[in-house]
Amino acid sequence: MRKYIFLTFQLVALLGVTVATNSQHNNDGLDGTTYDYIIVGSGPAGLVLANRLTENRRTTVLVIERGYFDDKPEAYIPYYAQGVDFTQTISPRSAPILKLNNSTRSDTVAAVVGGASLIHGLAGIRGTKVDYDAWEKLGNPGWGWKGILLYFKKSLSFTPPRPETIRRWNITWDPSVYGKGPLQLHISDFQYPGVVTFWDAIRNQPGSTVGLDINAGEGPGGYWTITTIDARNQTRYTARSAYYDPVHKTRPNLKLVTGQTATKILFSRSKPLTANGIQIVSRLDKRTRNVYAKKEVVLSAGAVMTPHLLQVSGIGPASVLKAAGSRYCNLNSAQSFPNPDSLANNATLYAESCAEYLANKTGPISTVNGNTFISYSPPQVLGSNVTAQAVASRLLAQNPTHFLPSSYSKNTAMLKGFLAQRAILVTRFTSNTSFFTASPFRGNGFSPSPPLKSLSRGEITLNLTHPSALPVVQYNTFQNPIDEENVVAIVRRSRRFWQSPQMDPLGPIVELSPGPQFQTNEEILGELRRNELLFWPSLAHPSGTCAMMPQKLGGCVDSKLRVYEVKGLRVVDASIIPLIIGTSLQPTVYAIAEKAADIIKQG
Numbered sequence: 001m002r003k004y005i006f007l008t009f010q011l012v013a014l015l016g017v018t019v020a021t022n023s024q025h026n027n028d029g030l031d032g033t034t035y036d037y038i039i040v041g042s043g044p045a046g047l048v049l050a051n052r053l054t055e056n057r058r059t060t061v062l063v064i065e066r067g068y069f070d071d072k073p074e075a076y077i078p079y080y081a082q083g084v085d086f087t088q089t090i091s092p093r094s095a096p097i098l099k100l101n102n103s104t105r106s107d108t109v110a111a112v113v114g115g116a117s118l119i120h121g122l123a124g125i126r127g128t129k130v131d132y133d134a135w136e137k138l139g140n141p142g143w144g145w146k147g148i149l150l151y152f153k154k155s156l157s158f159t160p161p162r163p164e165t166i167r168r169w170n171i172t173w174d175p176s177v178y179g180k181g182p183l184q185l186h187i188s189d190f191q192y193p194g195v196v197t198f199w200d201a202i203r204n205q206p207g208s209t210v211g212l213d214i215n216a217g218e219g220p221g222g223y224w225t226i227t228t229i230d231a232r233n234q235t236r237y238t239a240r241s242a243y244y245d246p247v248h249k250t251r252p253n254l255k256l257v258t259g260q261t262a263t264k265i266l267f268s269r270s271k272p273l274t275a276n277g278i279q280i281v282s283r284l285d286k287r288t289r290n291v292y293a294k295k296e297v298v299l300s301a302g303a304v305m306t307p308h309l310l311q312v313s314g315i316g317p318a319s320v321l322k323a324a325g326s327r328y329c330n331l332n333s334a335q336s337f338p339n340p341d342s343l344a345n346n347a348t349l350y351a352e353s354c355a356e357y358l359a360n361k362t363g364p365i366s367t368v369n370g371n372t373f374i375s376y377s378p379p380q381v382l383g384s385n386v387t388a389q390a391v392a393s394r395l396l397a398q399n400p401t402h403f404l405p406s407s408y409s410k411n412t413a414m415l416k417g418f419l420a421q422r423a424i425l426v427t428r429f430t431s432n433t434s435f436f437t438a439s440p441f442r443g444n445g446f447s448p449s450p451p452l453k454s455l456s457r458g459e460i461t462l463n464l465t466h467p468s469a470l471p472v473v474q475y476n477t478f479q480n481p482i483d484e485e486n487v488v489a490i491v492r493r494s495r496r497f498w499q500s501p502q503m504d505p506l507g508p509i510v511e512l513s514p515g516p517q518f519q520t521n522e523e524i525l526g527e528l529r530r531n532e533l534l535f536w537p538s539l540a541h542p543s544g545t546c547a548m549m550p551q552k553l554g555g556c557v558d559s560k561l562r563v564y565e566v567k568g569l570r571v572v573d574a575s576i577i578p579l580i581i582g583t584s585l586q587p588t589v590y591a592i593a594e595k596a597a598d599i600i601k602q603g
Contacts, residue, residue, distance in 0.1 A: 030257060030280075030289055030291060031287075031289035031290060031291075032289075032290060032291075032292070033062070033291055033292070034291070034292040034293070034294055035060040035061060035062040035255070035291070035292070035293055035294070036053075036059050036060045036061065036293065036294050036295045036296075037049075037053055037059070037060070037061045037062070037293055037295055037296050037297075037298060037600075038061075038062045038064065038277065038278050038291060038292075038293040038296075038297050038298070039061060039062070039063045039064070039298045039300055040064050040262045040278060040297070040298070040299050040300060040301050040306075040309065041063075041064070041065065041115065041299070041300035041301040041302060041305075041306075041573065042063050042064075042065040042067075042113045042114065042115060042239075042240075042244070042256060042300075043110060043114065043115020043116055043117060043239055043300060043302060043573070043589075044114075044115055044116065044117050044239040044586060044589045044590050044593060045115075045300035045572045045573040045574075045589050045590075045592065045593040045596075046063055046065075046115070046239075046298075046300035046572075046573075046593075047063070047114070047115075047239040047240060047242075047243040047244050048155070048239065048243050048590055048593035048594055048597065049061075049298060049300065049572060049593050049596060049597050049600075050063045050243070050244070050254055050256070051182075051243040051244065051247060051254075052593075052594070052597035052598075052601075053597060053600065053601070054247070054251050054253050054254040056601075057251070057253055058253070059253060060253045060254075060255075061253065061254050061255070062255050062256075062257065062291060062293075063254075063255070063256040063257070064257055064260050064262050064278060064280055064291075065112075065113055065256060065257065065258045065259075065260065066090070066111045066259070066260065066261050066262070066283070067088060067110070067111035067112035067113060067258065067259075068112065068113065068258045068259055069112075069113045069240075069258065070085075070088055070112050070113070070114070070118060072085075075088075075118055075236065076235040076236045077235065077236070078122060078188070078227070078229055078234065078235070078236055078367050078368045079367070079368065081120070081121050081122045081236060081368040082121065082368055084108060084119050084540075085119055086108075088110060088111060088112035088118065088119055089108050089109055089110055089111055089112075089119065090109045090111045090470065091106035091107065091108060091109070091470075092106065092107050092109065092304055092470040092471050092472070092473055093105070093106055093470075093472065093473070094106070094107070094472070094473040094474065094475050094537070095461075095472050095473070095474050095475075097475050097476070097477050097537070098476075098479075099477055099478035099479065099484070099529065100477055100478070100529050100537075101529050101530065105473075105475065105536065105537055107304055107473050107538060107540065107542060108540040109302055109304050109305060110302070113240050113244070113256070113258060114238040114239045114240035114241075114244075115239060115302070116302070116586065117228065117238040117239040117240070117586060118236070118238050118239075118240070120540075120584070120586055121368060121584070122227040122228050122229060122236060122368045123225060123227065123228075123583070123584040123586065124156070124183075124185040124215075124225075124226045124227050124228045124586065124587055125214050125215060125223075125225055125226060125583045125584060125587060126152060126214065126215050126217065126581070126583060126587050126588060127217070127434075127435070127581030127582050127583050127588065128217050128218065128219055128433060128434050128435065128581075128582060129145040129217035129218075129433075130145075130219075130428070130431075130433045130434050131434060131579070131581040131582055132144050132145040132147075132148050132217075132581070133145050134424045134578075134579045135548070135577075135578050135579065137420075137424060138417075138420055138421070138424070138548075138549050138550075138553065138578045138579060139420075139549055139550040139553060139555070139559070140548050140549070140559040140578065141559055142559065143548070143559060143595075145217055147595075148588075148591050148592075148595060149177065149217075150595075151590075151591040151592075151594040151595040151598075152177070152179075152215070152587065152590075152591045153177065153178060153179030153181065154179055154181050154591075154594045155179070155181040155182070155183050155587070155590040155591055155593075155594045156178065156179060156181040156182070156183040156184070156185050156587065156590065157178065157179065157180050157181055157182075157183070157184055157185065158173065158175075158178040158185045158186070158226065159184065159185070159186045159231035159232075160173065160186075160187065161186070161187045161188065161189045161231075162189050165187075165189045165191075169191060169195070169224075171187060171224050172212050172213060172224070173187075173212070173213045173215075173224070173226070174212050174213035174215070174216040176216075177213065177215050177216045177217075178215070181242075181594075182242035182243055182246070183228065183237060183239075183242045183243075183587075183590060184228065184229065184230040184231065184232075184237040184241075184242070185226045185227065185228060185229070185237075186226070186227060186229040186230065186231040187224055187225075187226055187227065187371050188227065188229065188234075188367035188371060190367050191367075191371065191372075194441070194506060195371075195372050195441060197502065197503060197505045197506055198372055198374075198441040198503075199222065199372065200502040201497060201500050201502035201503050202221075202222035202372075202374050203222070203502075204500065204501075204502050205374070205497065205500070206380075207380055207432075208220075208221055208222060208374065208380075209221035209222070210222045210223075211223050214226070214583070215587075219377065219432055219433045219434065219435075220375040220376050220377045220380065220432060220434070220435055220436075220438075221374070221375065222372070222373070222374045222375075223372075223373060223374075223375070224371050224372060225371045225372060225373050225440060226371070227367075227368060227371065228586065229367075239590075244256065257280075259282060259283040259284055260280040260281070260282055260283070260289075261280060261281045261283060262278050262279070262280055262301065262309055263279050263280065263281050263288070263312070263468060264278070264279040264309075264312060264313050265277075265278060265279075265297060265299075265309065265310070265313035265315070265569065266278060266279055266290060266292070267313075267566075272565065272566070272567055273565065273566050273567065274566070274567040274568045275293070275296070275297040275566060275567070275568040275569035276292055276293055276297070276568060277290055277291055277292035277293055277297065278290075278291055278293075278297060293568065295568065296568045296569065296570060296600070297568060297569050297570075298569075298570045298571075298572055298596075298600075299569070299570070299571045299572070299573070300571075300572050300573045300593070301573065302542075302573055302574065302575065303460075303542040303543050303544065303545045303546075303573065303574045303575040303577075304460060304471060304473065304542055304545070305471070306545065306546055306571055306573055306575045307460040307471070307545040307546050307556075307575060308460060308462070308470075308471035310546065310556075310563070310571075311460075311461075311462050311471075312462060312467055312468060315563065315566065316556075372440065372441040373438055373439060373440035373441060374438065374439055374441075374497070375435040375436075375437070375438035375439075375582070376435070376436050376437055376438070376493060377431065377432040377433070377434065377435070377436055378391075378428060378429045378430070378431075378434075378436040378453065379430070379431075379432060380432070380436070380493070381436045381437060381486070381489050381490055381493045382429075382486075382489050383489070385430065388429050388430050389429075389430050391429055391482060391485070391486075392426045392429040392430050394482065395422065395425070395426055395429070395455065395482055396422075396426055398480075398482075400415065400418055400419065400422065401415070403455070403456070403479050403480040403481070404418060404457055404479070405457060405458075405459055405474065405476060405479075407459065408457070411554060413551065413552055413553060413554040414553075414554030415554075416552065416553050416554065417547070417549055417553035417554035417555065418457065418554075420549075420553055421578075421579055422455075424579060425453055425455065425579075428453055429453070434452075434453070434582055435452050435582030435583065436451070436452060436453055436486075436490075436582075437449045437450060437451055437452055437490045437493070437494075438450070438452065438582065438583065439494060439497070447494065447498075448539070449490050449491075449493075449494045450539050451483065451486055451487055451490055452580070452581075452582040452583075453486075453582075454480075454483050454580075455480040455482055455483050456476050456477060456478060456479040456480045456483050457476060457479070458473065458474050458475045458476045458477075458537075459474040459476070460472075460473060460474070460545050461474055473542075475537040475538070477537045478529075484525055485521070487525070487528065488521045488524050488525055491514065491524050491528075495511065498511070513527075513531065514527040514528060514531065515527065541574075541584060541585050542574065542575075543574040543575065543577040543580050543585060544574075544575065544577050544578065544579070544580060545575040546563075546571045546575040546576055547575075547576065547577070547578045548561065548576040548577070548578050549578045551564050555578070556571065556575075556576075557570065557571050557576055560599050561576060561596050561599065570596070570600070572592060572593055572596040573589060573592070573593075574588075574589050574592075576592065577592075
């Protein structure tokens, strides 16, 4: 233990990470102050907006953050990103999940400056072109692939690995889909040896292709996973690193306050209803304060807390309760050494790896879990185009109200919105253009395979006993029985991959979860329901809770991200996503915020 602590403190002294020095509690003179814009949340969306809006030195912005600054070395060293620092989160509980034996789960909501970019697994990848084109088809002009690609490029820069690494691993990328933005992306020079075997297996999967670059929006296949790592010092790069630390000292028009919980949106007495401020409560002195916005209030609190703040302020619920999917992890074990677990289990190797990182910024500490994954389309998972077409036909034949929350039956607009989503999903089921599931190779045999085209729909609701408390997450996992069938198919597809001859060099493959003893559909599904470690609904990637869709389709915000029927109020975060993409959300949220900043500037 002492060696670990010593090395950790040594790391923070020598990392060379640029971090801002900030007061954790800056309440003085805050009450009653007025700014042009108030932004709730300092994650990827909030800090992008704050940065871009204050490029005009006459524009004043206040950012409200519940959490604090985190300068611990573990927050920036890539190796530690394989776990979540729960001291920097809040955890709303779910309602009992009927199809998961009435168990309850916690969601993971970042509460730290930088938001989820400081606690997520470093994935810097986008969805496919058709994922974003679906947003445009749902009534959002300018939000298709062509419309959002500009903002992906504006938000980030990609630094390739060294030439010898590129040659050794045959790493490919598409320079045309990257820009010169603040967020740093990179593929680590260090790769675990088992990656060779994994790529051999990918190339030999029936119908599998090896793509040039996942961030070019291409369809399923094998890809190198690009990560949010700064190649200059091999550290995690966050929204704070990219958009706040470089500018805050030179922009007196940008103010970020920490330790402040936004409890209510304030409205003027004029009509139409107009947002003009935020009520906040200090975590230090528990005092309530009001801050005011001359132009707009922007909610960037994330897909769980943004709808909660709307509801607790009296907006909703019908206009804000939207879709949230369910995800599943299928775990396999294979022997490949060294692997990420080797550092945790071997003190000598850990010490040597830390020394290498300190000296050269190389080795296993400089990466997270690996940079390789394979993704599958629905026909590839379900077995054939014929089977996929049969599933799509059964989906179309369903009476959707039988498998949706009761709120959909009471709100015809929301039901129409789901039908519009369903029409798009049906086309995805019968094509090879989008991800149905994806499995990263982490070098230690842990390979989550989340379903990415869920049909069940969840809700965020107020705690009826204590409305100001954390919200209740209604996952409604497996409410649609087709989701159950699809998850079983994903398990079987994952088994076929791990049992392929190309994986033999890793040694005997032992399936740990759900376990080889579970063979029938009923047995597999029963174990998934029973074992809480196997199933983490949303996989800490909630979205779609304040969907950007026309009001006639049950949307919460329009294509300019303005909350319907309220002036001066926008939502800019993952909650506006009208149909979930097939990858992690972080790069997409950066792009959403970059686009939102231009929309706001245009008036």
